[in-house]
Amino acid sequence: MKPLTTKLVTLGIVGLFFSFSGIIMCFFWPHVFYKILSNELPLTPRSRIFEIWKDTNEIPMNMEFYFFNWTNPEELKIPGKKPNFIEVGPYTFKEKIEKVNIVFHPENNTVSFDQRKFWYFDPEKSNGKLSDKIVHLNVVAVSAAHKVRYWSFFMQNSLSFMLDKLSGIHIVKTVDELLFTGYEDPLITMGQMAVDDGEEIPPYDRFGWFYLRNGSTMFDGHYNMATGEDNLNNLGVMKNWNYKDTTSYYKTPCNVVEGSAGEFWPPNRDAKEITIWTADLCRPVTYEYTGTVMHKGILGYQYAIGEKTLGNSTKRHYPHDQAKYFERTTTTEDFFDAKHSTTESNENIDDPDTINMGQCYCNGECSPMGVINITACRYGAPGFVSLPHFYKADPILREQVTGMKPNETKHSFYITLEPNTGVPLDVAARFQINILVQPSLSVALFRDVPKIYFPIFWFNLKSGTTENLAWSLRQLLIVPSAGLYGSVILAIVGAIIVIIIAVAIYVRKGPKKLILARRKVGAFNGKKSEAVYMDTTITDDEHDRSSPSLQLKIQTRNS
Known part of the structure; x- marks a missing residue:
């Protein structure tokens, strides 16, 4: 084989190799990227994210508190008068979270920890x-x-007498007292003395919304979540809270500990809802998909709290092999037969495998759309959580008071996740604390008050990826696109090489018209002749003396 032909064949083999390699990489590159995520995302003592997860010093977190200042407390019992509120704030604190008492459990691929929070x-x-x-x-x-x-x-009359002597419907305190320092109240001391045996009592000697929480590990509970080492789909999933997979605050299935711990989500997100375990509410909270947004140049899926969490009609179907083990009642009602308090739709209410999850959390009396009952989770205090200014709530809640101005931009609770990796990009955690005030026939202080969900304050916790983390994430997200585009380019380059080589070989060995001119040496009319090869690809004129054909004839005659 000639050297030039050998080079052409070699180049052709290289082109074929490029083409096949590119095609194979197009199909297998997603698996390669998933393998990269499998090495980077799971939480282990050696993973890159461990230190960031352990201590949030690298992630700026700001907690803003807005209080509703009550301007007309003396008019509460006057018919037709509504409580008027003026929002004051924000009172902003830098929030830091540390994970302590961290223990990894390789036998079941989980990690246990406590959280210590600081506010400055x-x-x-x-x-x-x-x-x-x-x-x-x-x-x-x-x-x-x-x-x-x-x-x-x-007992109720005794309390009524003490309240008349010791308390009023309203108090005046500083922001610091209401939040972290707390303030003394004789009812707290007497309440600790009057509880029944075995009854859970608040561990406080003062009252403040965040009293004793600064620097403490007591209040968020003990977490146990999956690390994702065995399966990325389990990454960040809650397994136990306070050493159990159920709580004592609700009956099954509403007492199940489930959802994400709130910091990790499995990769390859879809447009479905997400669920987060919320320790302050002692229950999982559902966030519904609302659309795509851009954050720091990264496309994200946004999820927000909506009707599935704030309403009373959210139904959930369980496989029969699970539903048959459910207890038939919640704390005070049969949630299989409970009627929705705000709608007339009760489809599937007779299906024993379909649970009305909204009414499952009612604790005896369902609230209007927009407020979450946390009474069972807060030592029996009539606490209710909503979005700020009763955003997305039943209008009746805003009509009971004045001063509420709901706004989607300012008051929505949302989480934005990068869908390929599950990394949280932007978080705005916003909740409003409300206290249910209702009339009492036995306690004189509240005998003539209207039933109102009293807005107290709301908070806004903002967090998200830093510029450095966003840059690292953008580089990681380039990998699948770069791999795919590189595979396609490699396949195209290989195909081009093969085509060029094929054309070159065709041109080199293609059809050329050859004529064999023989010059015979021997007797042909007594003359010598010999074979001569002439190229006839160029046409000529036989009458032209310079024509090769004419020259051949002359040469033959002379011979």
Whole structure:
């Protein structure tokens, strides 16, 4: 084989190799990227994300508190008068979270830990001082009246007498007292002395919404979640809370510990809802898909709290082999037969495998759309959680008071996840704390009050990826596109090489018209002749003396 032909064949083989390699990489590159994620995303003591997860110092987190200052407390019992509120704040704190008591469990690919949170006041980002005075509902008195509503008439009258002597419907306290320092109240001491044996009591000697929580590990509970080492689909999934996979606050299936721990999600997200276990509510919370957004140049899926969490009609179907083990009642009602309080639709209500999850959390009396009952989770205090300014709530909640101005941009609770990796890009955690005030026949202080879900304050916790983390994530997200485009380019280059080589060989060995001119040496009319090869690809004129054909004839005759 000639050297030039050998080179052409070699180049052709290289082209074929490129083409086949590119085609194979197009099909297998997603598996390669998934393998990369399998090495990078699981939480282990050696993983890159471990230190970031263990301590949030690298991730800026700001907690903003907005209080509703009550301007007309003396008009509460006047018919036709509504409580009026003026929002004050924000009072901004830098929030830091540390994971402590971390124990990995290789036998079941989980990790256990406690959380310690710190809040540091940031006056530069605040609109007010911690010494600002707030006119506030007397939450301790309301909780005491709610607590004894099923007690004997004598006990309720005793409480009524003490409240008349010791308390009023409203109090005036500083922001610092209401949040972290707390304030003393004689009802707290007496309440600890009056509880029944075995009854859970608040571990407080003062009242403050975040009293004793700064730097403590007591309040978020003990977490146990999957690390994703065995299967990325399990990444960040809650397995146990306070050493159990169920809680004592609700009956099955509403007492199940489930959902994400709130920091990790499996990769390859879809447009379906996500669920997060929320320790402050002692239950999982559903976030519904709302669309795609761009954050720091990265496309993300956004999920927000909506009707499935705030409503009373969310139904969930369970396989029969699971549903048959469910207890037939919640705390005080049969949730299989309970009617929805705001709609007339009760489809599938007779299906024993379909549970009305919204009413499962009602704790005896379902609330209007938009408020979440956390009474069972907060020592029996009539606490209810909503979105700020009763956003997405039944209008009746806003009509009971004045000063509410719901706004989607300011008051939505959302989480944005990068869909390929499940990494959270942007989080705006916004909840409003409300206290249910209702009339009491036995407690004189609340005898003539209207039934109102009293807005107290709301908070806004903002967090998300930093510029450095976003840059790293963008580089990681380039990998699948770069691999795919590289595979396609490799296949195209290989195909081009093969085509060029094929054309070159065709041109080199293609059809050429050859003529064999023989010059015979021997007797042909007594003349010598010999064979001569002439190229006849160029046409000529036989009458032209310079024509090769004419020259051949002359040469033959002379021979």
